[in-house]
Amino acid sequence: MWKWITKYASPMHFYLLANRLTPWFGWSAAVLFAVGLYGAFFYAPADYQQGESFRIIYIHVPSAWMSMFVYMVMAGAGAAGLIWKTKVSDAVARSCAPLGASFTFLALATGSLWGKPMWGTWWVWDARLTSELILLFLYLGYIALQSAIDDRRTAARAGAILALVGVVNIPIIHYSVIWWNTLHQGPTISKLDSPSIHIDMLIPLLVMALAFNLYFAAMVLIRARMEIVEQEKNSKWVQELIVDKVSV
Amino acid sequence: MTRVRILNLFSTILFRDLLLGVRNQSELVNPLIFFIMVITMFPLSIGPEQSALMQISPAIVWVAAVLASNLTIDGIFRSDYEDGSLEQMILSPHSGFTLVMAKILAHWLLAGVPLIIMVLMAGPFLYLPDYALQTLFYTLLLGTPVLSLIGAIAGGLTMGVRSSGMLQALLILPLIMPLLIFSVSAVNNAMKGLPVTGELYFLAAILVLALTLAPIAVFSALKIRLSE
Amino acid sequence: MEQLENFFHMGGYGFYVWLSYGITLIVLLLNYVMPRTREKKLVDRLNQISKMKGQGENES
Numbered sequence: 001m002w003k004w005i006t007k008y009a010s011p012m013h014f015y016l017l018a019n020r021l022t023p024w025f026g027w028s029a030a031v032l033f034a035v036g037l038y039g040a041f042f043y044a045p046a047d048y049q050q051g052e053s054f055r056i057i058y059i060h061v062p063s064a065w066m067s068m069f070v071y072m073v074m075a076g077a078g079a080a081g082l083i084w085k086t087k088v089s090d091a092v093a094r095s096c097a098p099l100g101a102s103f104t105f106l107a108l109a110t111g112s113l114w115g116k117p118m119w120g121t122w123w124v125w126d127a128r129l130t131s132e133l134i135l136l137f138l139y140l141g142y143i144a145l146q147s148a149i150d151d152r153r154t155a156a157r158a159g160a161i162l163a164l165v166g167v168v169n170i171p172i173i174h175y176s177v178i179w180w181n182t183l184h185q186g187p188t189i190s191k192l193d194s195p196s197i198h199i200d201m202l203i204p205l206l207v208m209a210l211a212f213n214l215y216f217a218a219m220v221l222i223r224a225r226m227e228i229v230e231q232e233k234n235s236k237w238v239q240e241l242i243v244d245k246v247s248v
Numbered sequence: 249m250t251r252v253r254i255l256n257l258f259s260t261i262l263f264r265d266l267l268l269g270v271r272n273q274s275e276l277v278n279p280l281i282f283f284i285m286v287i288t289m290f291p292l293s294i295g296p297e298q299s300a301l302m303q304i305s306p307a308i309v310w311v312a313a314v315l316a317s318n319l320t321i322d323g324i325f326r327s328d329y330e331d332g333s334l335e336q337m338i339l340s341p342h343s344g345f346t347l348v349m350a351k352i353l354a355h356w357l358l359a360g361v362p363l364i365i366m367v368l369m370a371g372p373f374l375y376l377p378d379y380a381l382q383t384l385f386y387t388l389l390l391g392t393p394v395l396s397l398i399g400a401i402a403g404g405l406t407m408g409v410r411s412s413g414m415l416q417a418l419l420i421l422p423l424i425m426p427l428l429i430f431s432v433s434a435v436n437n438a439m440k441g442l443p444v445t446g447e448l449y450f451l452a453a454i455l456v457l458a459l460t461l462a463p464i465a466v467f468s469a470l471k472i473r474l475s476e
Numbered sequence: 477m478e479q480l481e482n483f484f485h486m487g488g489y490g491f492y493v494w495l496s497y498g499i500t501l502i503v504l505l506l507n508y509v510m511p512r513t514r515e516k517k518l519v520d521r522l523n524q525i526s527k528m529k530g531q532g533e534n535e536s
Contacts (some may be wrong), residue, residue: 041483051489052486052487052488053492055486056492056496059497060496063500082468098507102503102506105503109496109499110496110500113492113495113496113499114496116492117489134422137421140418141419144418144419145405145406145415148406148415149409151476154473154475154476157472158405161405161465162401162405165398165401165423165461165462165465166423168461169423169426172454172457173422173423173425173426176425176426176429176430176450177429179429180429215504219511225511225515226511226512226514226518229519230514230518233518233522238522239522239526242519242522243519243522243523244526
């Protein structure tokens with residue numbers, strides 16, 4: 001087991017593994033997206049309160065879930081990079097940031113588009129949207145820090161510290177925002193919360209969530225692969241494998 | 249290393265930083281002037297009505313305090329980093345943690361404490377009643393050390409980087425939003441005559457958490473940036 | 477035909493629903509395209525460099 005891990009912690013083996021795994025994740029994500037979208041539009045009935053507009057849930061909620069999950073992956077990979085000093089985990093952590101930021105952006109954009117017909121305004125300082133906005137700030141700070149430090153190793157390790165500080169902070173931010181929200185809005189029911197969701201509506205949601213996860217796995221591998229090639233562009237294996245196209 | 253030596257080191261660095269800070273008067277005073285200017289902009293833009301100002305004065309004061317403390321954090325490690333003394337201090341055995349704590353305390357004494365005094369003086373200008381001012385004082389007493397602690401993390405991560413001041417603000421502001429929420433709501437509650445202990449407990453908990461974890465993060469950030 | 481129209485109409489919420497899905501599609505595609513083009517450019521550059529090196533060696 002340990003041998004296996006150290007083997008794939010080497011950039012070249014990770015590159016090859018990523019090459020092999022990406023199509024599997026990518027295509028299964030595509031299939032699940034197709035199934036999930038079919039379910040979202042044809043299988044799930046329209047909501048009795050929100051009508052057809054509730055179908056935005058099938059991208060809004062998975063995006064919101066992914067935005068949190070990706071931050072955890074980013075911090076985890078960063079921590080692994082700090083502890084074992086593996087270049088691969090640095091590349092994975094770096095790759096997570098733009099993906100996580102884009103999921104957060106999607107959660108905000110779709111939330112706003114859902115909110116317009118439901119609340120009558122594009123933006124409401126609702127607890128979930130506000131936490132997502134602060135999460136987006138955290139991602140943007142991480143990306144800004146990465147691009148400000150020239151040395152890749154240092155940038156990755158500094159980013160890891162920031163991500164870990166963020167992980168400690170996220171629950172505090174989340175609960176403080178919920179607390180702030182209930183304080184200021186009273187017990188208004190957030191329209192984006194569906195306390196009990198019908199099973200026919202839930203199944204497509206879970207399929208979409210799984211599709212988002214697989215999509216993330218494929219994209220993070222593609223990005224990490226690119227980061228690794230960029231990082232190792234002067235090494236022998238990049239020369240042989242990618243430039244001279246020697247088969248292994 | 250014995251306890252006495254650690255204390256010695258701690259006080260040496262603390263007094264050195266305090267001396268440097270007191271000598272450099274403009275860096276001490278400028279953030280306070282900035283703070284007053286930000287405060288002044290609100291009556292000018294909202295209008296001088298007492299009721300309107302009173303309602304948002306806790307928010308104004310806290311936001312201005314956060315912005316002002318953001319301005320000072322840039323200097324916490326910069327000069328020591330540029331002249332190389334930080335590297336000497338961090339690399340000497342066992343002293344890193346003590347060094348970090350001493351520097352953060354010095355920053356709070358030089359930037360946080362004057363700011364607290366300034367806020368208390370600015371309160372009446374915004375028609376903040378006395379009993380709310382007392383709560384504001386408690387929130388600042390608990391909150392400004394957190395600003396220094398979290399600011400030190402950002403300061404350590406960004407030292408020596410181009411336009412580090414802006415970057416620091418981007419890193420610090422999302423992390424201190426809970427502080428803002430609890431502090432402002434405590435003062436608002438005080439103005440309505442509601443109990444404020446809940447918020448103050450939250451602030452105290454955040455302070456304890458920051459005190460235990462932030463120095464570790466600062467220390468590792470400094471080590472990472474210095475090993476470049 | 478009417479069914480299709482109804483489908484795109486989304487009970488009056490068509491604009492919001494389709495814009496949401498459209499933005500999502502664009503962002504998800506960009507996440508794929510951007511790193512791929514960057515990698516391609518990088519590999520092209522590496523290829524060029526190695527070609528130039530090869531020529532230099534042949535000439536000397």
